[in-house]
Amino acid sequence: MNILFINSIGRNKFGGGEKWMVNAAKGLTDRGHNVVLASKRNSRLLEYAAGRGVRTEAMEIRGDFSPLATLKIAAWMKKHQTDILICNLNKDVRVAGLAARLVGRPVVLARHGMLLCSKKWKHKLSLTRLTDGIITNSRTIKEAYAGYGWFDENFVKVIYNGLTIPGNVTAFDFAARYPGKKIIYSAGRLSKQKGFEYLIAAAAMLQRKRNDLIFAISGEGKLEAELKSKVKALGIEDTFVFLGFTPDIYPCLKGCDLFVLASLFEGMPNVVMEAMAMQKPVVATDVNGARELMGASTESLRCDTGLIIPPKDPAAIAEAIEKIIDNPAAMAAFGKAGRERVETHFTVPIMVDNLEKHLKAKLAEKARRG
Known part of the structure; x- marks a missing residue:
């Protein structure tokens, strides 16, 4: 053809x-x-x-x-x-x-x-x-x-x-930069669609309760200055970092502890698929394709690969992160199930x-x- x-x-x-x-x-x-x-x-x-x-x-x-x-x-x-x-x-x-x-x-x-x-x-x-x-x-x-x-x-x-699951990915060494911290990672255009303002609000909620989390975002876009201003206004500049445009996000995915998608709408979110391929647990908003990708039924948000939450809800993001970030066994199980699902359905x-x-x-x- x-x-x-x-x-x-x-x-x-x-x-x-x-x-x-x-x-x-x-x-x-x-x-x-x-x-x-x-x-x-x-x-x-x-x-x-x-x-x-x-x-x-x-x-x-x-x-x-x-x-x-x-x-x-x-x-x-x-x-x-x-x-x-x-x-x-x-x-x-x-x-x-x-x-x-x-x-x-x-x-x-x-x-x-x-x-x-x-x-x-x-x-x-x-x-x-x-x-x-x-x-x-x-x-x-x-x-x-x-x-x-x-x-x-x-x-x-x-x-x-x-996607093509890469064979040999060297994890980004977040531990060297942020020793003793747990890394919450996200990636996407810095636009309204991606819901980063809600992730920033969730990070501020969690910082008031604990000091062991780092939020890192890969991406660039027209809202960069506005989002950085929000981070500064909330006083979380040390725990919410912008990594800029990242041509290959697999090292960051492999090096993080948990991936979060805060989008307001999507099609089939590729970045969630990439996180699953790197055996990472996922917290994702209930947007188009998320349930199908993560293996939830049309009637229920329950799935074996992570947690699905409502969009535009910082409290739900914060609650979901806390629910699994301190549970290594649950995170490992979510990551394993995600990798298996990608290998079976999404190559x-x-x-x-x-x-x-x-x-x-x-x-x-x-x-x-x-």
């Missing part, structure tokens, strides 16, 4: 959706498919993809409507006989999806790692007219879209994220298997329709 992934995210942005796209492109490339990943010139995404051995192409999409970009992408797909186009953002669907319709050949799929469309007419129009399906990573997103009444039962396909080979089968099925479906 000739496959084009396109993702017009900002040049300096890189998150779970971008990591999924590179993993998918690399996995399909390794299976003999002709795969290209396109994004903005000099973007962090293209640099990361090229470093992983994925073919890249610079394509600029700046808005929802760009006739010149549409014509350029259409000419590229016609020249390279593209069979499958997988779009990331809504504007990618509108610009590149329209290009695919002009060419007539490619199957067009939107990949939604989060709930990316609401019940707006422009979302309905672009997704029903310019795509042949949606790939998402959690049942909760599929169920939300089913409630819109726009799509038939098979239009939205759930394909869980996958890149499993993800690529499911994706490849789905792409072939969509091509066959298009061929039957003529």
